[in-house]
Amino acid sequence: MKYFYVLLMLFSISGFSQSGNIQGVIADDNGLAIPGATVLIESLNKGVSSNFDGKFTLVGVPEGKHVVTVKYLGYASLNQDVTVVAGSTVTLNITLSSESTELEEVLLTGYGLSGQTRALNTQKNKTNITNIVSTDQIGKFPDANVGDAVKRIPGITMQVDQGEARNIIVRGLSPQLNSVTLNGSRIPSAEGDNRNVQMDLIPSDMIQTIEVNKAVTPDMDADALGGSVNLITKTSPQGFRLSATAGSGLNFITDKRILNGAFLVGNRSKNNKFGWMVSASINDNDFGSDNVEAEWTDEFEYNTGVNDADGDPIMEEVNVNPYANVFEIREYLVQRIRRSFSANFDYNLDKNNTLYFKSIYNWRDDRENRFRLEHEILDGEDIEMGDFTVDGNGNLTSFPVEAKRQTKGGIDSKRNKNARLEDQRMQNYSLGGEHLIGNVQLDWMGSFSKASEERLNERYLEYESEYAVGFNNNEDKPLFSPLNANDASFADFELGEITEENQYTEEKDINVFVNAQIPLSVVSNQDGFLKIGAKTRMKNKNRDNDFTEYSDETGGLEFLGMIPTRNYTDVDFLAGEQYAAGVFADAGYLGGLDLYNTNLFTGENLPEEYITSNFDVNEDVYAGYAMINQDLSDKFSVLAGVRLEHTVINSQGNELEFDTNGDVSGIQEVVDESSYTNVLPGVHLKYNISDNTVLRLAWTNTLARPNYVDMVPYREINREDEEIFLGNAELNPTTSMNFDFMAEHYFKSVGIISGGVFYKDIKDFVYIRQTEDDNGFEVYQPLNGEGANVYGAEVSLQRRLDFLPGFAKNFSVYLNYTYLKSDSEGIYNEDGEERTDLDLPNTAPNMFNGSLGYAGKRFSLRLSGNYSDAYVDEIGGNAFEDRYYDEQFFLDFNANVAINKNLSVYVNLNNITNQPLRYYQGVKNRTMQMEYYEKRLTFGIKYDLFKK
Numbered sequence: 001m002k003y004f005y006v007l008l009m010l011f012s013i014s015g016f017s018q019s020g021n022i023q024g025v026i027a028d029d030n031g032l033a034i035p036g037a038t039v040l041i042e043s044l045n046k047g048v049s050s051n052f053d054g055k056f057t058l059v060g061v062p063e064g065k066h067v068v069t070v071k072y073l074g075y076a077s078l079n080q081d082v083t084v085v086a087g088s089t090v091t092l093n094i095t096l097s098s099e100s101t102e103l104e105e106v107l108l109t110g111y112g113l114s115g116q117t118r119a120l121n122t123q124k125n126k127t128n129i130t131n132i133v134s135t136d137q138i139g140k141f142p143d144a145n146v147g148d149a150v151k152r153i154p155g156i157t158m159q160v161d162q163g164e165a166r167n168i169i170v171r172g173l174s175p176q177l178n179s180v181t182l183n184g185s186r187i188p189s190a191e192g193d194n195r196n197v198q199m200d201l202i203p204s205d206m207i208q209t210i211e212v213n214k215a216v217t218p219d220m221d222a223d224a225l226g227g228s229v230n231l232i233t234k235t236s237p238q239g240f241r242l243s244a245t246a247g248s249g250l251n252f253i254t255d256k257r258i259l260n261g262a263f264l265v266g267n268r269s270k271n272n273k274f275g276w277m278v279s280a281s282i283n284d285n286d287f288g289s290d291n292v293e294a295e296w297t298d299e300f301e302y303n304t305g306v307n308d309a310d311g312d313p314i315m316e317e318v319n320v321n322p323y324a325n326v327f328e329i330r331e332y333l334v335q336r337i338r339r340s341f342s343a344n345f346d347y348n349l350d351k352n353n354t355l356y357f358k359s360i361y362n363w364r365d366d367r368e369n370r371f372r373l374e375h376e377i378l379d380g381e382d383i384e385m386g387d388f389t390v391d392g393n394g395n396l397t398s399f400p401v402e403a404k405r406q407t408k409g410g411i412d413s414k415r416n417k418n419a420r421l422e423d424q425r426m427q428n429y430s431l432g433g434e435h436l437i438g439n440v441q442l443d444w445m446g447s448f449s450k451a452s453e454e455r456l457n458e459r460y461l462e463y464e465s466e467y468a469v470g471f472n473n474n475e476d477k478p479l480f481s482p483l484n485a486n487d488a489s490f491a492d493f494e495l496g497e498i499t500e501e502n503q504y505t506e507e508k509d510i511n512v513f514v515n516a517q518i519p520l521s522v523v524s525n526q527d528g529f530l531k532i533g534a535k536t537r538m539k540n541k542n543r544d545n546d547f548t549e550y551s552d553e554t555g556g557l558e559f560l561g562m563i564p565t566r567n568y569t570d571v572d573f574l575a576g577e578q579y580a581a582g583v584f585a586d587a588g589y590l591g592g593l594d595l596y597n598t599n600l601f602t603g604e605n606l607p608e609e610y611i612t613s614n615f616d617v618n619e620d621v622y623a624g625y626a627m628i629n630q631d632l633s634d635k636f637s638v639l640a641g642v643r644l645e646h647t648v649i650n651s652q653g654n655e656l657e658f659d660t661n662g663d664v665s666g667i668q669e670v671v672d673e674s675s676y677t678n679v680l681p682g683v684h685l686k687y688n689i690s691d692n693t694v695l696r697l698a699w700t701n702t703l704a705r706p707n708y709v710d711m712v713p714y715r716e717i718n719r720e721d722e723e724i725f726l727g728n729a730e731l732n733p734t735t736s737m738n739f740d741f742m743a744e745h746y747f748k749s750v751g752i753i754s755g756g757v758f759y760k761d762i763k764d765f766v767y768i769r770q771t772e773d774d775n776g777f778e779v780y781q782p783l784n785g786e787g788a789n790v791y792g793a794e795v796s797l798q799r800r801l802d803f804l805p806g807f808a809k810n811f812s813v814y815l816n817y818t819y820l821k822s823d824s825e826g827i828y829n830e831d832g833e834e835r836t837d838l839d840l841p842n843t844a845p846n847m848f849n850g851s852l853g854y855a856g857k858r859f860s861l862r863l864s865g866n867y868s869d870a871y872v873d874e875i876g877g878n879a880f881e882d883r884y885y886d887e888q889f890f891l892d893f894n895a896n897v898a899i900n901k902n903l904s905v906y907v908n909l910n911n912i913t914n915q916p917l918r919y920y921q922g923v924k925n926r927t928m929q930m931e932y933y934e935k936r937l938t939f940g941i942k943y944d945l946f947k948k
Contacts, residue, residue: 036122247940491561786826
């Protein structure tokens with residue numbers, strides 16, 4: 001409430017000022033907004049930058065005649081006369097024409113101001129350390145989803161899912177340590193066990209600009225320990241615009257087609273008061289992956305055949321080298337259909353008041369069939385002398401296994417198509433306003449966001465057998481082979497289980513904020529302002545799963561050889577032709593089973609399969625901030641402030657107990673509540689050595705809240721396996737004190753060279769602790785580690801090589817490299833000893849992007865590479881059990897040809913290196929997973945029409 005008293009007082013004071021305001025929009029000659037332009041009155045040493053919508057506001061301008069100068073990197077300055085009347089606002093709309101460029105010619109098959117020009121001008125004028133990238137900069141027709149586009153930004157790498165970039169890692173830090181917003185409003189997560197935003201859910205052609213804030217300011221959400229990624233949607237143009245794209249392609253792994261299409265249309269009313277833009281996008285991709293997985297152990301024991309006094313078998317341990325105790329071959333067939341719809345409107349009530357509405361609806365259907373051949377070594381009690389062999393080097397070369405052939409699918413319906421259907425949706429609706437009251441700029445916004453993931457009627461049909469296998473002892477390419485092919489005949493596999501499960505996860509966000517920016521010059525004749533604001537974010541996350549196992553009452557499914565099957569062995573299996581998947585139950589047959597007919601099947605609900613995964617969490621965040629942005633001279637400015645965030649959490653989980661026979665002995669609901677408050681100061685310094693050379697220094701404090709699944713108070717006590725799994729409602733948020741330094745030089749020919757260093761002092765990071773309690777039970781629980789230090793450096797170069805002679809001047813380079821070093825304290829192994837050999841989990845030491853492009857007046861070519869180093873992904877009970885995400889290098893090519901001003905064609909070739917998703921256990925050559933996707937070719941045509 002005190003904010004409003006301050007505002008009222010300032011409103012009153014502003015009424016006596018003999019000054020007025022200048023407000024307007026900067027656009028190019030196509031009517032597209034120009035962000036990042038410098039707008040100043042040099043005689044008054046007063047200036048601002050245009051925002052992402054091209055809008056600018058100069059407040060407190062003395063009445064009289066003035067000259068407004070617009071500066072834009074790579075273009076000649078533009079001067080325009082304006083007369084200001086006290087107590088009123090003058091509208092000044094400015095058009096920057098491509099003819100005013102200082103360059104010899106405009107390239108990149110573009111007409112008007114390029115996306116790269118817009119992005120670099122915006123980045124240059126930001127106070128904090130930021131990377132701004134226009135999707136046009138990455139390629140005239142960029143990657144299909146935002147995740148693949150984001151990975152080109154300095155210090156960014158991505159975790160992939162089915163060959164597409166999904167989870168974002170900023171400066172080597174884990175996805176849950178970063179935040180993702182849409183037009184400044186938080187994007188909820190559709191996944192149940194984490195806070196990761198599914199970047200592959202959002203098509204890149206719906207996004208105009210990607211803003212990565214590596215040092216957040218007090219007016220931004222503080223839960224951005226690694227960084228904050230803001231996705232800015234396309235806004236209504238200053239004139240009529242129509243854009244359409246149609247394309248196709250081919251997935252080399254399946255030789256199946258890709259289809260994509262998009263359109264955008266927008267305009268403004270004749271009186272310029274009402275602007276609108278609607279757009280839609282669809283991408284239909286039929287593909288798959290070839291996968292091999294293994295789990296490793298260095299312990300082996302067998303049954304001696306002799307019992308002790310209690311009648312229990314006496315076991316004997318054998319010293320062996322590490323071996324795969326679980327081995328799987330998986331074949332995935334996937335159809336992914338990504339749709340997106342957006343509608344944005346704005347209305348100028350008058351010169352001082354604007355209302356806007358922004359919306360986006362993303363919907364992805366993911367149909368998947370998976371065929372898995374799994375081998376797992378039998379329990380030691382079932383292995384006797386003679387069942388296994390060990391060679392002279394200590395290698396376990398043969399042993400008995402339980403083998404399973406499993407088909408994953410769904411029901412036979414128009415939507416499911418006999419496949420598991422994962423229906424993911426993310427929607428965001430925002431209503432806001434921008435107001436100029438005297439000299440005070442006031443903005444507000446209320447938004448509703450929802451993300452959901454629904455997987456209904458997900459079916460598994462599994463057949464089992466037991467036989468002996470030989471193990472090749474190749475840690476890089478592990479392989480199990482039946483010692484007797486007849487023993488492993490698919491027809492003799494017996495029915496193991498038929499199951500169906502339903503999963504639903506939902507996250508809702510309601511955001512409300514208000515900001516007021518008030519002119520306040522602390523230093524005479526230098527621009528400055530005070531900005532204050534408040535925000536409330538109310539979040540609910542819940543997951544509701546169930547699981548049913550069915551018994552076959554007819555006997556018609558007893559053996560795999562009795563039902564329709566299909567052989568999925570592929571001589572072109574990308575992990576190697578030696579991996580023969582073999583025969584599985586046909587997906588169409590599984591989908592057609594009438595499991596609900598009680599004459600054919602009997603179903604049993606099994607809460608032990610899902611109950612501890614279900615939860616309901618309410619998380620409310622109440623925040624307020626105040627900050628001052630002050631020019632200390634015409635070159636030096638400071639932004640300083642503090643943010644206060646208070647978090648209240650109410651969570652509900654479930655407790656599940658098993659008796660010594662493995663039967664469920666109890667289920668009950670568990671609830672808990674907690675709260676915490678964080679005070680987060682920050683200072684940003686900016687020094688302009690020259691118009692095009694900038695130094696930045698920042699001290700910030702940020703946080704990352706625990707994943708939902710970690711802070712739910714669930715308990716699972718298994719007395720048969722002597723294991724306990726616990727949640728932890730008392731987890732503290734991870735906090736970090738951050739120091740950043742960055743130097744940037746912007747080339748007149750549109751480009752940048754930059755370099756910087758950063759340091760993060762992290763407290764209370766979260767990891768899963770494995771211990772043994774007094775009763776000998778293995779206990780797994782998320783706990784706070786003591787602390788970690790992260791040191792890093794990054795360099796970047798974007799440059800058109802216009803200083804070279806002849807055609808070589810049309811080449812351009814895009815290079816960036818990030819180095820990261822981390823150490824952690826307070827991580828303990830299963831024996832209670834502190835681990836001193838670990839980096840902070842999910843921190844990649846080296847990341848690199850490189851691109852070489854050639855752009856003529858009507859065509860462009862680009863070859864792009866993306867590299868990220870290996871890092872520890874999951875901490876085990878000891879170093880041997882640690883799981884690592886392996887290094888990856890992607891190479892992509894794209895070409896564009898402009899047929900005329902409005903029409904162009906494109907072709908893209910992605911994943912030229914056939915980069916697999918690979919995990920390894922403990923050491924680099926010990927493969928846990930290798931999943932291959934092959935290359936992807938896309939091509940199409942785009943039409944753009946502008947009428948200002």
